[in-house]
Amino acid sequence: MSRGRPGHPAGSRASGHLRDPAEAERVEDAVLVRAAQAGEVTALGLLLERHRAGMRAVALSILGPGADADDVMQDAALTALRRIGDVRDPGAVGAWLRMIVRNAGRSLLRDTLATRPVDDLHLPSLDGAPEQWLERNALRDWIWAALEELSPTLRMPLVLRHFTTGVTSYEQIAGACGIPVGTVRSRLSQGRAKLAASLAATTDAAHGDVERRVRASRIEARETLSAAESGHFGKLLAERWSPEIGLLRGNDRVGGRDLLVRSMDGDIEAGVRQRLVHAVAGRSLVVWEMDILNPADDPEHCPPTVAWLMSLDGAGRVHRLRLFHPRPVQAINLLPVM
Structure with a gap:
């Protein structure tokens, strides 16, 4: 006579769940993933803790013991936070987390290879487009609310590292921020630690709509480029940017509004155009990543890409602007183009 429950023969899959530890773990992982995807922060924390040992083993196998492995673990936690909504097989989240660590570790190795040109460094495709993180992830508004709690010196490297598409290596961030590579590493480590604390502190707070800000920022970028091409860049700056704007x-x-207008007008007259490819928008920091289209008769007039790194004042106007070329043209020694 069967010892199973009525309607469930002995040895059925239903009872197997109770006796198979691996299957039970998959079920528990699936429950936690769905809760995390619904916005339950505690569930994500439990997932990371459950799989911490396996994730760390992967980091150590690639990088060995030390600060690099710790950095990769922190990077992986942030990536999991941004992308938990992308998990398609909740029961296999452990493998997903370990893959994130593996790709982050390999990316770090590429960043630190002194013999390899900075221009050849790329983030792994696993992490997807930061645009997708901001627009699709249910936790995006909470992440940005926490980022806004950081100091500007810690916020900028974190945003460049994790949310841009072309200013992601330590060397590029160092060039954009005007700091040594060692300082970049230190600020990223401090920033991730403070971000974790800020995330915990802002769990129940009201968060802004990041998707709306990004859409508005894209419109603003295109209007800015259109004004420049029609000869009204100076007028747009006077109307929308801070009167104390500094380049x-x-x-x-190195200058203010007059220099910005002269530089932009000069590039437009030379036949240079820009095209928006990506935007990142917070309350206090905005990044526009542009492709630069040079005239056919002067294909190296400007570097092929430029990132506008804009700090905003309390009224939401651009107050400080850094222009950074992730892939500079050899031997160009001119003021970065607008």
């Missing part, structure tokens, strides 16, 4: 190279102020 920075690294941490040094």
Whole structure:
């Protein structure tokens, strides 16, 4: 006579769940993933804790013990936070987390290879487009609310590293911020630790609509480029940007509105155009990543890409602007183009 429950023969899959530890773990993982996807922060924390040992083993196998492995673990936690909504097989989240660590570790190795040109460095495709993180992830508004709690010196490297598409290597971030590579690593480590604390502190707070801000920022970028092409760049700056706007190279102020207008007008007259490819928009920091289209008779007039790194004042106007070329043209020694 069967010892199973009525309607469930002995040895059925239903009872197997209770006796198979691996299957039970998959079920528990699936429950936690669905809760995390619904916005339950505690569930994500439990997932990371359950799989911490396996994730760390992967980090150590690639990088060995030390600060690099710790950095990769922190990076992986942030990536999981951004992308938990992308998990398609909740029961296999452990493998997904380990893959994130593996790709982050390999990316870090590429970043630190001194013999390899910075221009050849790329983030792994696993992490997807940061645009998707901001627009599709249910936790995006909460992440940005926490980022806004950081100091500007910690916020900028984190946003460049995790949310842009072309200013992601340590060397590029160092060039954009005007700081040594070692300082980039230190600020990223401090920023991730403070972000974790800020996330915990802002769990129940009201969060802004990041998707709306990004859409508005894209419109603003296209209107800015259109104004420049029609000869009204100076008028747009006067109307929308801070009267105290400063153009920075690294941490040094090299000019203000007049220099910006002259530079932009000169590039437009030379036949240079820009095309928006990606936007990142917070309350205090906005990044526009542009492709630069040079005239056919002067294909190296400007570097092929430029990132506008804009700090906003309390009224939401651009107050400080850094222009950074992730892939500079050899031997160009001109003021970065608009």
